[in-house]
Amino acid sequence: MAEAKDLDSTERNATRFPKQTAFNLGDVVTGNAKVLSETEKERLEQQNKRMVTPFQAQKLEQEARKHWDLFYKRNENRFFKDRHWTTREFAELLSSESGPEASENVQETKQVDSVESKIMLEVGCGVGNLIFPLIEDGHRDYFIYACDLSPRAVDLVRQHNLYDERYMKAFPCDITTEEVFTTLSEGCLDIVTLIFVLSAIHPEKFRSVAGTIYRLLKPGGVLLFRDYGLYDMAQLRFKPGHKIAENFYMRQDGTRSYYFAEREVAELFQEVGFTVLVNSYIHRRTINPKENIDVPRIFVQGKFQKPNISNI
Numbered sequence: 001m002a003e004a005k006d007l008d009s010t011e012r013n014a015t016r017f018p019k020q021t022a023f024n025l026g027d028v029v030t031g032n033a034k035v036l037s038e039t040e041k042e043r044l045e046q047q048n049k050r051m052v053t054p055f056q057a058q059k060l061e062q063e064a065r066k067h068w069d070l071f072y073k074r075n076e077n078r079f080f081k082d083r084h085w086t087t088r089e090f091a092e093l094l095s096s097e098s099g100p101e102a103s104e105n106v107q108e109t110k111q112v113d114s115v116e117s118k119i120m121l122e123v124g125c126g127v128g129n130l131i132f133p134l135i136e137d138g139h140r141d142y143f144i145y146a147c148d149l150s151p152r153a154v155d156l157v158r159q160h161n162l163y164d165e166r167y168m169k170a171f172p173c174d175i176t177t178e179e180v181f182t183t184l185s186e187g188c189l190d191i192v193t194l195i196f197v198l199s200a201i202h203p204e205k206f207r208s209v210a211g212t213i214y215r216l217l218k219p220g221g222v223l224l225f226r227d228y229g230l231y232d233m234a235q236l237r238f239k240p241g242h243k244i245a246e247n248f249y250m251r252q253d254g255t256r257s258y259y260f261a262e263r264e265v266a267e268l269f270q271e272v273g274f275t276v277l278v279n280s281y282i283h284r285r286t287i288n289p290k291e292n293i294d295v296p297r298i299f300v301q302g303k304f305q306k307p308n309i310s311n312i
């Protein structure tokens with residue numbers, strides 16, 4: 001019953017947020033959550049049969065840094081793929097160019113002085129799968145700050161052959177605390193990217209993270225967001241014993257993952273003051289015929305702008 005009500009309000013909100021263009025053949029860009037089959041509903045029910053205990057959940061929270069650090073010790077830079085798609089889907093990363101959405105949504109409201117050098121922050125940069133492709137593709141539009149909870153990930157970024165302090169600075173930081181303000185001051189950033197990072201954070205801290213990002217941005221600055229969407233296949237695969245809270249799970253290695261509804265992402269950022277430029281689910285099939293892979297993935301992708309002072 002509760003679920004049906006949620007989906008109803010998702011439907012209602014579907015028209016409320018502007019949608020971005022579909023950039024990949026077969027992408028479905030929508031405000032609608034996946035419709036679950038009976039088997040999938042049953043699988044989600046099964047997950048409730050054995051929840052992570054409150055003690056275990058608290059320990060996971062206290063040891064989040066340790067688990068991510070161990071993740072990077074095991075995987076180094078081999079796990080996440082380089083994200084060469086970012087400048088296509090987030091044209092804002094090219095400050096000198098304007099993609100379709102940059103012109104529709106950002107130019108009219110974003111009045112950052114173009115003479116100043118622009119600054120971006122990649123929150124939860126991991127080993128740099130977003131920032132180094134930008135450099136490789138010749139984009140030096142921004143001075144790039146990159147931070148991560150895992151000191152080991154930050155070391156791997158610093159050891160990368162494209163790491164150059166003339167263009168970037170990587171630093172360890174827990175974005176759920178005030179720590180970031182020891183490196184960056186309020187209102188100093190033009191762009192913040194938050195790509196598959198908020199899902200790794202406890203939902204009770206989402207609002208404070210959103211607030212911190214808001215404080216870091218200049219008026220007119222933009223947050224680029226992508227993360228796991230509600231009922232993504234990875235969510236449906238969790239067995240009993242992994243669920244911590246609604247849509248929040250523990251992986252085998254102790255890292256955690258949340259699965260977002262489109263409207264909750266928009267509401268989260270609106271609540272701290274952002275304007276929604278675009279926000280949607282992206283339903284995508286990841287197909288690799290050679291490896292016989294055909295998996296449906298669901299993301300939520302959005303762009304959120306801190307209003308210009310004159311708009312407040």
Ligand SMILES: C[S@@+](CC[C@H](N)C(=O)[O-])C[C@H]1O[C@@H](n2cnc3c(N)ncnc32)[C@H](O)[C@@H]1O
Pocket residue numbers: 064068080081123124125126127129130147148149150153173174175176195196197200201
């Ligand atoms: C799924 S990985 C994504 C990494 C990278 N953004 C990418 O897309 O390849 C999540 C990242 O968030 C980082 N992270 C988790 N909690 C964090 C926190 N509280 N503050 C900063 N980074 C955090 C993790 O260390 C990890 O590198």
